[in-house]
Amino acid sequence: MIETMFNILFYPGILLVLVLSILYFGILRKLAAVMQNRVGPPIIQPVYDIIKLFGKEGVVPHQSGYGFSIWPVISLSSVLIVSLIVPIVFSGLISFNGDLIFVLYMLVLSSLAYYLSGFSSGNPFGIHGAIRGIVQMIAYEIVLAMSIVVVAVVNNSASIVYNSNWLINSYPLAGFGFLLAFFAKIEMPPFHIPGSHQEIVAGSTAEYTGSRLAILELAHMIKTFVLIALMVSLYLGGASSLLIFVLKSIFVLFVILISRVIFARLKINQAVNIYWMSGIIVFIDLFRVIFF
């Protein structure tokens, strides 16, 4: 009982997840800055950001709806539950039959809650950002689901299984689809459309300040980490020790980095076209894995 509490709270539970997600996010920002020939923030900058935000006044706008304070909490809590299921080393802390489907559903809930908080803010920018987010989700969630189904069929189970084969070698099209949906889900260039602050001021998070914004940012960071961990365990052959996990996830981070630095932003209709195209590409692999 004490051991379970230690596992959940510290290692390999919430504390490890928090530390790793903040580290990955900080490394992402620092290396992106170095690639652009500037200094950039220190690696633990996300810690400073979150602590500062918790200290600021949380303003609730007059025109906001009832979900204004609730949707950020739903976004964070669903992604925290997923982080206990997704494997870091070998298998996750909690695992049960069918947890792959559960993980997919909770990830959809987390993104949906993020955009619904934009809708409930009552600000035309927030609403517009949320509209773009939902339009994107219709397209890329299917791609994500299909690539997860490929893995489920290969492993012959609806749970997350430790498979030390690199499935990205045998089913590269599905791996590419997962990567694309991954970029769309965490809003990395070229798909950083719903939060585009050049056109709509900050998108869904426009009216959020203080502790609610801290919760949304934390949810975003942990979602990034969870998706990296999912990519490592589904397509890159899992990890048998923490060191190998960190090395493989740094590999994924580099792919994200290169995409972040060299791509401009697409428009929403162009991006959705690309998602449908990649859906067709993943479908080829899905067909192949089911019938051959």
Place this chain on the structure above:
Amino acid sequence: MDDKIPKCNVNSDISNSIPIGPQHPALLEPEYFNIRLDGETIIDADINVGYLHRGIEAALEKKDYVQSVFLTERICGICSSHHTIAYCGAIELLHGAEIPMRAKYIRTIIAELERIHSHMLWLGVVGYEIGLDTLFQLVWRDREHVMDLLEKISGNRVNYAMNKIGGVRRDLDPKILSEISKTMDIIKKQVIHYIDIVSKDNIVILRTKDIGILSKEDAKKYSAVGPVARASGIKYDVRDTGYEAYKYIRFDVITETKGDVFSKVVVRAKELIVSSDIVKHCVKHIPKGDIYIKLPLIVPSGEVVTRVEAPRGELIYYVKSDGTNKPARVKIRTPTYANLLSVKTMLIGHDLADVPVIVVGALDPCFACTDRVTILKQTGNEILDASNLRSIADKKYN
């Protein structure tokens, strides 16, 4: 408040209209666009300016000619020396004097260096607006070469205070001249590299080709000037009239035919190369001599119009003097004021995501220069003066 003054007439509810401005991360200066949407497509747009009105034309009438040169410089941060060239040129015309050749060459060098740093700022901002942060950071890193150079020449990164009535205030020694030459080589090499990137990158092409098209007839109808007009095929550059040292330099006027954002990007980027060549030519052929002639403080009465090619287009100055040491009337027509009329045509039919690209990328606005106020009553063409404006403001805000 007179009810007949036209309001910003785009009415809509919260989910299909977006106010861009006055404060917005995409815009560098305050302006207000009220955009009515249908999903993501723009079906109507209206523009409101006036947030940066500082009463410059009224202030210029209260200062004497020497003080007013410094005020003219601060109308804008990135076209500052062009304002002083136009103004000092107007007063020298009123005197009927001709400034020394060396002063003309120095004025040309400063003007072209300003065009270079203004266009590089704009190139970085285009990268920022389409989401390509890397282009923004790298172009502004290279812009620092020009800013350091301007600081060595004049002591300031903007508002150089180099021009005065009768010539220029500081000379350029041979060491600075050779440094200018070397910097121009660096800038030219980097700009050619950036043109290569921008014209071949797939996503940049997706975001800028066939966006914000301004046809040649529309450009003439809405009196567009500067690179906005040149990208639509109108070959109009005020430097061809040969003011300052331009009549001794041969340079190309870049035009494109399509009129979309991509052609405007190409026009301004190639103008960077032309400007660096002009600077190198001036540095090589600068004649020796005085840098200013002394002109009397009282300016003979008369009225005169000067035009220069600011980085954003044609800048017109009208100066009327009544024989004292203070100007009687100064009227400034900035290029953004002329280009603003074409923004609505460029916006309608495109997406919301194109608004920053068109407004800042294609138009390259400088609203600090632009805000002048002339209100026409609906019945008849009466122009309101300062006391009427004051009473309107009192009624509106009190």
